[in-house]
Amino acid sequence: ARILVLSDRDSTEELAPIPSLLMTAAVHHHLIREKTRTQVGLVIESGDAREVHHMALLVGYGAGAINPYLAFEAIEDMISEGRLTGIDAHKAVKNYIKAAGKGVLKVMSKMGISTVASYTGAQVFEAIGLGRELVDEYFTGTVSRLGGVGLDVLAAEVASRHATAYPANPALRAHRSIELGGEYQWRREGEYHLFNPETVFKLQHASRAKRYDVFKEYTRLVDDQSSRLATLRGLFRFKEGARPPVPIEEVEPVGEIVKRFATGAMSYGSISKEAHETLAIAMNRIGGKSNTGEGGEDADRYTPDENGDLRRSAIKQVASARFGVTSEYLVNADDLQIKMAQGAKPGEGGQLPGHKVYPWIAKTRHSTPGVGLISPPPHHDIYSIEDLKQLIHDLKNSNPRARVHVKLVAEVGVGTVAAGVSKAHADVVLISGHDGGTGASPLTSLKHAGAPWELGLAETQQTLLVNRLRDRIVVQVDGQLKTGRDVMIAALLGAEEFGFATAPLVVSGCVMMRVCHLDTCPVGVATQNPELRKRFSGKPEFVVTFFEYIAEEVREHLAALGFRSIADAVGHAEVLDPTAAVETWKAPHLDHSQR
Numbered sequence: 001a002r003i004l005v006l007s008d009r010d011s012t013e014e015l016a017p018i019p020s021l022l023m024t025a026a027v028h029h030h031l032i033r034e035k036t037r038t039q040v041g042l043v044i045e046s047g048d049a050r051e052v053h054h055m056a057l058l059v060g061y062g063a064g065a066i067n068p069y070l071a072f073e074a075i076e077d078m079i080s081e082g083r084l085t086g087i088d089a090h091k092a093v094k095n096y097i098k099a100a101g102k103g104v105l106k107v108m109s110k111m112g113i114s115t116v117a118s119y120t121g122a123q124v125f126e127a128i129g130l131g132r133e134l135v136d137e138y139f140t141g142t143v144s145r146l147g148g149v150g151l152d153v154l155a156a157e158v159a160s161r162h163a164t165a166y167p168a169n170p171a172l173r174a175h176r177s178i179e180l181g182g183e184y185q186w187r188r189e190g191e192y193h194l195f196n197p198e199t200v201f202k203l204q205h206a207s208r209a210k211r212y213d214v215f216k217e218y219t220r221l222v223d224d225q226s227s228r229l230a231t232l233r234g235l236f237r238f239k240e241g242a243r244p245p246v247p248i249e250e251v252e253p254v255g256e257i258v259k260r261f262a263t264g265a266m267s268y269g270s271i272s273k274e275a276h277e278t279l280a281i282a283m284n285r286i287g288g289k290s291n292t293g294e295g296g297e298d299a300d301r302y303t304p305d306e307n308g309d310l311r312r313s314a315i316k317q318v319a320s321a322r323f324g325v326t327s328e329y330l331v332n333a334d335d336l337q338i339k340m341a342q343g344a345k346p347g348e349g350g351q352l353p354g355h356k357v358y359p360w361i362a363k364t365r366h367s368t369p370g371v372g373l374i375s376p377p378p379h380h381d382i383y384s385i386e387d388l389k390q391l392i393h394d395l396k397n398s399n400p401r402a403r404v405h406v407k408l409v410a411e412v413g414v415g416t417v418a419a420g421v422s423k424a425h426a427d428v429v430l431i432s433g434h435d436g437g438t439g440a441s442p443l444t445s446l447k448h449a450g451a452p453w454e455l456g457l458a459e460t461q462q463t464l465l466v467n468r469l470r471d472r473i474v475v476q477v478d479g480q481l482k483t484g485r486d487v488m489i490a491a492l493l494g495a496e497e498f499g500f501a502t503a504p505l506v507v508s509g510c511v512m513m514r515v516c517h518l519d520t521c522p523v524g525v526a527t528q529n530p531e532l533r534k535r536f537s538g539k540p541e542f543v544v545t546f547f548e549y550i551a552e553e554v555r556e557h558l559a560a561l562g563f564r565s566i567a568d569a570v571g572h573a574e575v576l577d578p579t580a581a582v583e584t585w586k587a588p589h590l591d592h593s594q595r
Contacts, residue, residue: 003176007045007137009069010169016162020046022154024525026138028062028121037062045069052103054447059104061139062121071096086397091117110377110449126412126451131589143412145455146232147591173409183285184443185514192228194482195502196511197432202420206549207507208544216551219483221547231480232436232454233489235587236576244576251558257551258286260566264478264501265317265407268291269352269373270516270551271505276535277301277311278508282543284467289314294339294350296324296364296374302332309540315405318395321347321375323365330398335428337405338391340379343453343479345445346409356519358528365405389424396425405476410434410456415463422464424512431456432500433479453479461494461571470571488495488561492576500547507546508538 006027009015024044025320031037044063049055058066072093079089087095104119113119128137129148185195199221206215228234263283270293280301283290292313301311318325330336342350352361354372362369382388392404405428406421408414418429433453440532457477464470477490478499487498492544506512509523516526524536554566563569578590 003038003041003064004045005043009045011047012164013166014536016158017047017486019154020044020048021054021061022138024058024063024502025061029138029140032140040315041065043067050074052100052107052444055100056104056107057125059116059120060123060125064120064254066472066511068100069457087304090593093223106446110345110445111431112347128451128455129586129590135384140318145459147589149586149589153586153589155156167217183444186512192230194222194230194480195506200506200511203503203506204509204542207546210545212549212552216553217554218271219485222482223485229587232331232452233486235578236489237578238488238561239559239575239577244561245560246354246558248555248559248566250564251555252353254548254555255287257554257566258288258547260497260581261286261288261547261550262315262478262497262499263288263290263504264499264503265291265293265315265337265342266505267295267317267323267350267352268297268364269293269295269356269528270350271526272407272521272533272536273360274349274529275508275538278536278538278540279504279543280311280313282504282540282547283314284310284312285540285544286547288547289335291337292317292324294319294321294323295352295361296326296329296366297332298364300327302328308352317407319375320377320379321373323367323373323375326366327398330395330402333399333402334372335403335405336395336399337393338379338388338426338428339405339407340382340388341407341409341432343409343434343450345442346411346450347377348445349377351375351517353517353519354548356517356528361528364472376432385420385424388421392424403474405430407432408456410451410479412451412455412459414456415459418460419463419467419475428474428476428497429460430476430478431460432497432499433477435480435584453490457490457495458573459492465571484557486549487550487554488557489570489576491566492572494571496570500550504543504546507542509536533542 004027006023008020011017024042027042028037031040041064042062043065044058045067049068049069050056051068055066075092075096076089078084078093084092090265110117111124113122123142125142127139127142127144128146130144130480131150132144134150135142135144181190183191186196199218202214202218204223205211206218209288228453263279280290290313292315294317297313297316304310312332314334315337316329317337317339319339341347352373354370355369357369357371357373359369365373368375382391388406395404404426406426406432408417410431410433414431431453433456434450460475462475474496475494475498476499477495478501480502481487481490481500482503490498505525508525509524511523513522515521519527519529521532522528522535524533527533558564558569561569561575
């Protein structure tokens with residue numbers, strides 16, 4: 001045979017379907033081991049493939065063609081029931097195929113691959129939560145740093161889904177037990193989100209009313225993530241008896257801790273003038289650092305206001321498109337940040353839709369109003385570590401007083417890159433986690449690109465130590481830091497500075513509508529529309545309160561763990577205990593030994 005068709009169409013009440021990715025990868029690698037892979041093509045006929053990421057995985061593990069028959073049937077069903085109007089079934093299915101194809105092309109583009117022939121079987125993925133025995137047998141060559149579940153757990157999951165589809169009592173109506181989703185947007189009965197209506201309300205109330213007791217309620221809700229298994233750090237517990245505690249009076253004050261905080265790189269253009277300046281004023285008041293993002297900065301912000309406030313961002317970002325980068329911009333910085341990639345969407349450049357490029361945005365970015373702006377994914381003058389070293393050298397000459405950052409994504413191998421950054425004489429390396437990113441990031445990137453900062457940070461710390469480079473560079477981390485506990489775990493894993501982006505925006509009024517790219521933000525945070533901007537309710541005082549409360553909570557953790565300062569705690573991963581995490585049927589399989 002020249003073509004093998006792997007199908008799950010014949011699954012019945014007695015026969016559960018094998019997951020299509022496992023089936024594809026198993027056959028693909030078996031044929032490779034038998035040295036017959038080039039003799040046949042694989043066609044996958046599957047009911048569980050429906051999203052772009054599913055297609056990208058199947059092709060990446062050897063599929064030559066995919067028939068997502070259940071997705072087609074679902075579309076046809078919606079047409080016949082009148083839930084999709086103004087289009088016939090044939091056109092709707094055609095649109096779905098086109099969208100899925102474009103999505104896979106986007107993934108190929110992010111990975112630097114230009115042909116499907118090169119992408120098929122390329123396995124450009126990292127497994128998170130799959131056991132090494134399973135990976136070695138069926139996904140041979142794929143990186144799995146954490147270890148995780150084996151075939152037994154996958155089989156149990158299949159059996160559970162199958163039992164839902166075929167209940168013992170047909171009157172129970174299986175569709176009522178189906179998961180509702182809520183993966184991207186919060187839903188009451190859907191997937192758990194750390195920022196949900198309750199946590200958003202408590203955070204905004206605490207920072208605006210200056211209620212530390214309400215802030216503690218917010219952090220309790222977020223830190224209770226172990227039972228929700230929402231993050232990797234949620235699996236850790238502090239070993240509070242490992243060191244003798246110290247009186248909190250002996251711990252470094254809030255005023256010193258907040259100097260280690262920075263806001264994330266959110267550009268003027270992606271967020272409103274009011275939101276951008278609010279963050280800058282707040283960070284300048286407490287001695288922290290705000291970040292311009294890649295959209296430049298108005299020159300009138302370089303001089304203090306009459307009341308003494310300074311709207312100038314301390315960190316000026318230099319991204320691939322160099323939007324707004326001028327000599328004046330570079331010299332008005334305390335830190336200069338080279339953005340090699342973005343945590344939430346590595347392999348993609350920043351994008352500002354044309355309808356958000358108002359005249360005042362175009363002026364700052366030195367571009368044309370109404371024309372969309374896209375940063376190239378790579379820097380076109382950086383193709384080696386030597387090229388990066390040259391840019392670092394140039395920036396240091398443009399502003400000798402400024403520290404130079406290099407922003408990297410927490411993916412496998414980031415430690416080696418961080419070592420190179422250190423040797424290139426950068427002052428700071430930023431490890432950016434996959435959780436971060438604006439609501440404007442593409443959905444496939446939000447969920448399926450990058451890796452948790454816990455993995456990237458631990459790898460960076462260990463690689464720098466092994467190569468005796470740790471004392472030559474400052475390590476910063478960002479990616480959905482929300483509480484003092486998050487900061488404490490980051491410090492114990494090796495971070496010295498900490499970036500916050502989503503949380504300060506929530507404090508400033510963001511309600512997580514995820515319409516940042518549409519210019520319709522109802523609270524005036526992520527819009528340039530003059531009428532919507534009038535609704536912005538944030539004040540620098542709210543952001544200052546938030547960071548002071550985070551610092552106070554960090555002090556409490558430092559005292560309980562026996563440290564007198566963050567500097568003392570950096571890198572002491574031995575006081576983290578993964579074995580004390582809440583027991584689930586999956587968590588015990590993880591290997592935390594690399595922390």
